[in-house]
Amino acid sequence: MKTFTALGLATCLAGAVAFAPAAHAAEFTMKISHSAAPGDPRDQGAQKVAELLNNSKTCDIKVQVFPSDQLGGSETIWEQVQLGGVEVMIAPAANLVPYEPLMGILDLPYFWPASPEQLLEVYQSEAMDDLLKLPEAHGFIVPGVWHTGYKNWTSNKALHTPEDFKGLIVRVMPSKILHKQNELLGMQNVSMNFGDTYSALQSGTIGGQDNPIPLIYNMKFHEVQKYITMTNHGILDQVFAISKIFWDKLPEACHTEIRDAINEGGKVTYAANEKLITEDLEKIKASGTTIVELGPEEIAAIKNVLEPAVRDYYVELVGPKGQELVDGFEAEFKKMGIN
Incomplete structure (x- = not known):
């Protein structure tokens, strides 16, 4: 009787498995x-x-x-x-x-x-x-x-003037516009995967990088950089x-x-x-990293080095369609009352 019961139970279970509806696989x-x-x-x-x-x-x-x-x-x-x-x-x-290459307009x-x-x-x-x-x-x-925010520079020195950027070795994304931007400020570019940036900063292979504050905090770049200079120079x-x-x-x-x-x-x-x-800036300050706030004249001095030189380089690089895109966006800015 016990053998029959066990066999019968096994048979029933097998039948239940056989007839159980399969999990749905999405198309x-x-x-x-x-x-x-x-x-x-x-x-x-x-x-x-x-x-x-x-x-x-x-x-x-x-x-x-x-x-x-x-x-x-x-x-x-x-x-x-x-x-x-x-x-x-x-x-x-x-x-x-x-x-x-025309997508480089978002890097201006x-x-x-x-x-x-x-x-x-x-x-x-x-x-x-x-x-x-x-x-x-x-x-x-x-x-x-x-x-996802405006970019700011991290480094091991404060960056108050265009001259302060000269000689800084920095990580850069694969955009000729960004390469040109950094070169105009006298920096040396190094291309690398984003995931390798922390270790490169830690080892001193590079001396700086630029990203929005939440990304700087999430990637812990402030742990291996002494300063964050609030340039807000571009969008990421x-x-x-x-x-x-x-x-x-x-x-x-x-x-x-x-x-x-x-x-x-x-x-x-x-x-x-x-x-x-705001939250991450406070945490970064508490960690000992210095936040450098720039005044309007300091921002203007950096901006004057980059603009319109980088914009003109973009148009030279990509041709008439690039100028058409620049004109189109500047028309939008004008409609919105942005100088």
């Missing part, structure tokens, strides 16, 4: 890669996109976020996105410049509105729509840009770049939901970044 899988640490505003935005799409009732998609360059560094990941091996990369626009120093609210308004303009169509020819769909805003190979496989309903999710993710990123700026 589409979307991996989102970025280089920031978990919890960074960029990561919070990416997680919001994943949350919205994973709960979609009309787009059968599974989304997973991979922070901290888990899928590969910035020098290799873009080719994977282009070929469809990775579906999404969230990264500074400078990373798209090797594919589409002291060109964009100093007010984040006005900057976000510009991002809704026809001029921005015109710019974001360009990467498609190179295999990238870019539905939007996320604001993120393109949400989707593989065109992947995008073209999706139904229109997914396109709409992804665009809506990116918009919501951008709002989360912006709110998180704005909240963290």
